[in-house]
Amino acid sequence: MKTLLLTFFLALALEPLLVRAQTQPNLNWPSGFSPEESSFYVENQIGIFGSPAEVWRELIRAEDWSSWYSGASDVQIQGESKEESLQAESSFFWKTMGLEFISEVREFVPESRLSWISCKKSIQGYHTWLIIPTRTGCRVITAESQNGWLTTMEKLFQPKKLYRQHEDWLQQLKARVENQQELTVSEVPKFK
Numbered sequence: 585m586k587t588l589l590l591t592f593f594l595a596l597a598l599e600p601l602l603v604r605a606q607t608q609p610n611l612n613w614p615s616g617f618s619p620e621e622s623s624f625y626v627e628n629q630i631g632i633f634g635s636p637a638e639v640w641r642e643l644i645r646a647e648d649w650s651s652w653y654s655g656a657s658d659v660q661i662q663g664e665s666k667e668e669s670l671q672a673e674s675s676f677f678w679k680t681m682g683l684e685f686i687s688e689v690r691e692f693v694p695e696s697r698l699s700w701i702s703c704k705k706s707i708q709g710y711h712t713w714l715i716i717p718t719r720t721g722c723r724v725i726t727a728e729s730q731n732g733w734l735t736t737m738e739k740l741f742q743p744k745k746l747y748r749q750h751e752d753w754l755q756q757l758k759a760r761v762e763n764q765q766e767l768t769v770s771e772v773p774k775f776k
Contacts, residue, residue, distance in 0.1 A: 610714060611727055612691060612699070617710040622729035624739055626747045629725040630754040634761035636695040636715045636722045642760055643698055643713055644669040646676050653756050655749045656680050670698070681749065683707070707732035724757065726750050 611627075619625040632639055642648075647668070649656040659678040661667050667674065672692035678685055683704070691699035691712065699712035707730060714725040728746065730738070738746065 611712055611725070612697070613712075613729065614690065614701070614710060616731065617701075617729045619729060622710075622731055623735045624730040624746075625727070626750060627725065627727040628747065628750040628754055629723060630758055631718065631721065631723050632758045632761050633721040634758075634764075636717055638761045638764065639715050639722055639724055639757065640695045640698075642757055644671075646670050646678070649678075652760050653753050655753060658684075662686070676700075681745070687711075704732070704734075707734040707738075724754060726754060 613619075613621075616622070619627075645668070646656075646659045646661060649659050657679045659676060661670065662675045662677060670676065670689055670692070672689060674689045674692075676687055676689075678687065685702040685704065687700040687702040689698070689700045690710075691697050696715055697713065699710065702709045702711070709728055709730045711728045712726070714727075716723045716725070728750070730746075
């Protein structure tokens with residue numbers, strides 16, 4: 585039993601080292617949210633056979649996320665103008681990881697960068713997306729840093745949940761972009 589407990593606590597101690605290292609130096613963090621300053625950090629990335637414009641179009645359609653990504657629900661862009669997509673300085677209500685948030689867009693560089701901040705008393709998070717063009721499409725990086733007492737509970741009891749959730753988000757984004765391309769190609773009329 586002692587060995588099991590020791591292994592458990594050793595795994596908890598080493599966990600931040602496994603998911604904390606930032607691989608992309610081009611990610612921008614506000615004060616208190618860099619990987620070194622935050623309590624919890626995850627970073628995921630994927631290659632997508634699609635243009636940055638195609639990826640961007642899916643990312644900013646926040647109210648559609650729940651139709652293809654199970655980690656988001658009830659997404660509603662706030663404001664009187666009722667934009668259909670996220671814009672610079674947009675705020676949006678949504679549910680994720682069992683919590684309700686109002687998030688505010690902080691970085692909005694079309695086809696390149698999208699970031700938002702979410703603050704509650706129990707948890708504060710900064711989520712960022714970086715889209716990097718490649719010869720075959722683009723590489724998409726998503727990263728999140730968190731602070732707050734709920735983050736400590738997350739690290740102890742579900743240390744890989746956020747990583748897995750972001751991995752799923754990227755996989756679904758990839759499928760959505762690449763499937764849209766297949767639909768577009770198949771809809772092109774064939775001439776005889």
